[in-house]
Amino acid sequence: MASGNRNFFSNFAEAAEHVVDLLSDRIKAASIMVVSSAGPVSTVIKVFNRDKIIVTEGQQISFDPAYFTNWTGSHWDVPVVIPQTSKHPLTRPQSQTRVGTEASGEYGLIGFPISYSDGQKFGGLAALGAEGAFSDADLELVTSMALFLSYIAELERKNADGAQDLHRVVEDKKGVEELAETYRGEAQAARQSTQQKADFLAFMTHEIRNSLNGSIAMSDLLATTSLSQEQQQYLDMVRSSNAFLLTLANNILDYSKLEAGKQSVDVSLFDPASTIEDVASLMAPRAIEKHVELILDVEDGLPVFVQGDVGKLRQILLNLLGNAVKFTHAGQILLSIRQSPRSMEGEIRLELVVRDTGIGITASKLDSLFQTYHQVHETGGGQNYGGTGLGLAITRNLIELMGGQISVSSEPGLGTEFFVSLPFAPYADFDLGASAPLRLDGLRVLSVDDNVSALSVLERLLSGWGVYSIGVRTTEEVLKQLKNDQFDLVLLDVHFIDLARQIAALPSAPPVALLAPLGTVPDLQNLDDVRFTVFKPLRRLQLYSALSAIK
Structure with a gap:
C-alpha cells in the first residue's frame, strides 16, 4: 500500500502498522505493540519503540501456561490495565528478563484483545509507558483501535476463505461444468461482498477519526480547566462526540445494512440552531490551535424545531468544517445558516455555507472533488495533508440521501466555499405559538x-x-x-x-x-x-x- 495515500489496507500487517503509527502520535507510550497469540505464547507483529528498544518485531513473549489460561478466561473481552509490570503475575517474568538491559525499568501497561467475530482469539494491542503515564482517554483510544484491528482480522480471514472457495471452483470446473458455473457465481458474490466490506471499513475509519479528533480536542480542553461550569460545558461536548462515535460503531456491527447496500434517514425532532452551535464549538479547538478564527453566523428567526436526521447533519458539518480547518492556515472560517423560501408546501429548507480563507482549489480539480479515494490537494510545500479522499464523497452521499444538494466554488490562494441546501419537515404535532422575539431595546x-x-x-x-x-x-x-x-x-x-x-x-x-x-x-x-x-x-x-x- 502506498504510504502517502492510504485508500485501503492490503493485509492485517499494514493495518497494524497504521494503528501503531497513529497511537505513537496520540499517547505518551515508550512502546506500542500488536501481537498474535498461540496459547500462552505471543508473537510481536508490529512494534513502536520511542527512546529505547523494549520489544522487537518477531519477538516471542511467553507466559506461564497455567496462570495465562486462568487469567485470559476472565480478561479476554475487557480492557487490560497493569500499573506495574514488575509486580503483576502475568508480566513479572518479562520484567525480570529485562533487568540489566537497555529496556530495564518499571512500566505501566494498557491493552485490549483482538479477536474474531466468533470469539476466537487472535492477539492483542498493548502500550507500555511510565507509571501513571496513561489516561482513561488513552485506554479508550487503544480499545477503539483494537476493535478496528479485530474487524481487519475478520475481513482478512474471510478473504482467505473466499480465495480457497474460488480455487475449489476452478478445480471442479474440469469435471463438472454445471457445478463450476454455480461456484463461479458464488465467487463473484463473495468478491462483491468483500469489496463492500472494504469500502465500509474505509468509510468508518474516516468517520471514527473525525469523532476521535473531536473527543481528543475536548479532552485536552477539559484537562486545562478546574472543576467549574466551564469544565462541565467541555465535558458535555466530549459526551456528545462519544455518542456520535458509538452510533458509528453500531453501524459497523449492522451487517444486514451493509449487505443490502442501504442507509436510512432517521427522523427525529431537533433544534437546528443549537445543533449548528454545538458542532461549531466541537471544531473550534482545532481551529484555535492553527490560529484560525471560526465565526458562526446563525440567522435570526430560524424554526425552533424541525424534523430530520440530526446525526447525518452533524456528520456533514463535521466533515465540511474538518476539511476547512485542515486546509486553512491563516485567516478565518465562516459557518452560516439561514432559511430559504419554501420550495414546496410542508417543507423547511435550510442553507448552510462553509467559507474559508484556505489554500483553495484549482478549477480543473473541482469536478473530481467529490470522487471516492481522490485527493485534490497533493503533498508538497512542507505540507502533508494525508487522509483517505473519502470525506467529501461521503458528505455528498449523505446530502443526496437526505434530498439536498451541495455545490462548491474556490480560487487558489483565496479559499473555498461549500454551499449546502437541505430539506426538513416542520414540527406540527402541536402549535408552539409564535415565539417571543429576543429584544434588548434601549441598550x-x-x-x-x-x-x-x-x-x-x-x-x-x-x-x-x-x-x-x-x-x-x-x-x-x-x-x-x-x-x-x-x-x-x-x-x-x-x-x-x-x-x-x-x-x-x-x-x-x-x-x-x-x-x-x-x-x-x-x-x-x-x-x-x-x-x-x-x-x-x-x-x-x-x-x-x-x-x-x-x-
Whole structure:
C-alpha cells in the first residue's frame, strides 16, 4: 500500500502498522505493540519503540501456561490495565528478563484483545509507558483501535476463505461444468461482498477519526480547566462526540445494512440552531490551535424545531468544517445558516455555507472533488495533508440521501466555499405559538473586533435585538466613540484586553465585557470592571442572557 495515500489496507500487517503509527502520535507510550497469540505464547507483529528498544518485531513473549489460561478466561473481552509490570503475575517474568538491559525499568501497561467475530482469539494491542503515564482517554483510544484491528482480522480471514472457495471452483470446473458455473457465481458474490466490506471499513475509519479528533480536542480542553461550569460545558461536548462515535460503531456491527447496500434517514425532532452551535464549538479547538478564527453566523428567526436526521447533519458539518480547518492556515472560517423560501408546501429548507480563507482549489480539480479515494490537494510545500479522499464523497452521499444538494466554488490562494441546501419537515404535532422575539431595546453597546467578518456578524445580531450598537476595529476609534457618546457596555475582543485597562481609567467609564476564543482563560488581573466573558464561536442565547443582565 502506498504510504502517502492510504485508500485501503492490503493485509492485517499494514493495518497494524497504521494503528501503531497513529497511537505513537496520540499517547505518551515508550512502546506500542500488536501481537498474535498461540496459547500462552505471543508473537510481536508490529512494534513502536520511542527512546529505547523494549520489544522487537518477531519477538516471542511467553507466559506461564497455567496462570495465562486462568487469567485470559476472565480478561479476554475487557480492557487490560497493569500499573506495574514488575509486580503483576502475568508480566513479572518479562520484567525480570529485562533487568540489566537497555529496556530495564518499571512500566505501566494498557491493552485490549483482538479477536474474531466468533470469539476466537487472535492477539492483542498493548502500550507500555511510565507509571501513571496513561489516561482513561488513552485506554479508550487503544480499545477503539483494537476493535478496528479485530474487524481487519475478520475481513482478512474471510478473504482467505473466499480465495480457497474460488480455487475449489476452478478445480471442479474440469469435471463438472454445471457445478463450476454455480461456484463461479458464488465467487463473484463473495468478491462483491468483500469489496463492500472494504469500502465500509474505509468509510468508518474516516468517520471514527473525525469523532476521535473531536473527543481528543475536548479532552485536552477539559484537562486545562478546574472543576467549574466551564469544565462541565467541555465535558458535555466530549459526551456528545462519544455518542456520535458509538452510533458509528453500531453501524459497523449492522451487517444486514451493509449487505443490502442501504442507509436510512432517521427522523427525529431537533433544534437546528443549537445543533449548528454545538458542532461549531466541537471544531473550534482545532481551529484555535492553527490560529484560525471560526465565526458562526446563525440567522435570526430560524424554526425552533424541525424534523430530520440530526446525526447525518452533524456528520456533514463535521466533515465540511474538518476539511476547512485542515486546509486553512491563516485567516478565518465562516459557518452560516439561514432559511430559504419554501420550495414546496410542508417543507423547511435550510442553507448552510462553509467559507474559508484556505489554500483553495484549482478549477480543473473541482469536478473530481467529490470522487471516492481522490485527493485534490497533493503533498508538497512542507505540507502533508494525508487522509483517505473519502470525506467529501461521503458528505455528498449523505446530502443526496437526505434530498439536498451541495455545490462548491474556490480560487487558489483565496479559499473555498461549500454551499449546502437541505430539506426538513416542520414540527406540527402541536402549535408552539409564535415565539417571543429576543429584544434588548434601549441598550447601547460599543463592539470592538479587528476581524471584519466577526464584527459584521456581531453587529447584525445586536441590531436584530434592538440594541443601539456601533462597531469599531481600532483603539483610536474606541476612545473617540467613548469621548463623543454614552454606552452601557463595551464589548471587547480579547485581543484588545489592554484597551480594557485604558477604558477603566476614563471618567464615567462604561463596564467592559470580553469575547474570547473557546477554551482560553483571559488574564483579568487589575480588571475588576469586566462584567462577563462570552466565548467564540458565539452562542446567541449565551450572549443574549449576559446582555440582559446588563440591561
